[in-house]
């Protein structure tokens with residue numbers, strides 16, 4: 001049985017896809033990139049905001065057109081969209097053979113007629129990673145205990161449930177044995193790791209264990225929540241040999257009134273404090289953040305203040321979401337989606353324009369300096385041109401370094417590169433030292 005798999009959404013969803021791939025593999029399936037020849041098309045959907053839902057639905061509809069040409073083809077859909085809208089989807093898209101909710105993902109092989117006798121207990125043991133061999137995500141927990149008013153994720157993924165430290169260490173060891181050198185720690189709320197099972201945050205205890213794994217050279221932290229990023233947390237990054245000087249911490253907004261309406265549980269001062277600690281202890285750290293524009297109570301003045309804040313804070317990387325009015329959220333019940341779509345887009349574009357200058361300026365500061373670069377692969381345009389990342393860039397999200405080298409370089413290698421220039425705002429060019 002040949003299966004074509006499409007994974008949409010965030011890295012956390014990709015880990016689910018990789019676990020399903022492993023499960024299908026040990027159940028006897030083979031895989032194909034060519035959906036025309038696939039017996040089964042499996043789509044792992046995303047569904048937390050409008051644009052993600054649209055992308056998921058369009059992908060399902062494209063698969064149904066392939067099924068029109070080949071009636072024997074089966075379409076199986078799982079993931080966050082199914083978790084939220086299973087009944088509606090079953091009614092609206094009957095061409096799909098199976099909608100499988102998250103709690104039943106482990107039964108996919110049995111549902112599609114593959115072996116029923118595979119062990120579905122520890123999916124991480126058979127996971128197939130789809131990122132380059134040297135970099136992988138480690139999902140340390142599922143769900144979220146925060147109640148941010150705009151967010152549907154706790155409804156979709158449930159309460160925060162951390163995985164035990166021994167299990168995560170075992171998974172990291174398996175990944176290291178496969179050649180993984182960079183571990184990307186993901187979850188909905190990484191800095192609260194462990195609170196649910198150990199009674200207090202245990203992220204650093206986990207990291208101390210992960211640091212002992214020889215093959216792992218870089219550990220990268222994603223999705224830190226501002227209330228749990230303390231001064232000690234920043235000092236721990238400083239003292240760590242393997243946690244790179246980079247973190248992702250979505251702030252969502254800067255203005256107290258909006259943060260309160262978003263029910264984020266902190267105020268602007270908290271973000272300023274974190275930035276001060278960062279400057280004090282680890283000034284060379286790159287931060288990625290994200291903000292939401294067009295929240296129902298965001299006035300023009302609030303927006304301008306956010307813009308000013310971004311100009312002052314100078315985050316290295318920044319993403320902007322336009323507010324999406326999601327029916328399962330507190331904000332949906334409390335507010336009306338008052339700000340027109342065009343206005344949300346204007347606000348988003350204004351921030352992105354400003355951020356482009358900041359990112360370029362930050363990148364220019366690297367010119368003339370030498371960095372350890374992890375080679376990811378080769379440019380799509382110029383196939384012999386290697387590219388990689390310094391510690392300041394995360395895989396598949398931030399800018400890359402194109403590398404001029406007389407000698408061949410291999411993906412997964414660390415090499416020293418002197419930065420010569422910035423191209424197209426985000427990317428760097430350098431030469432091997």
Ligand code: SF4
Nearest residue numbers: 144146148151153188
């Ligand atoms: S922290 Fe807030 S925005 Fe993030 S997943 Fe939890 S509820 Fe959603």
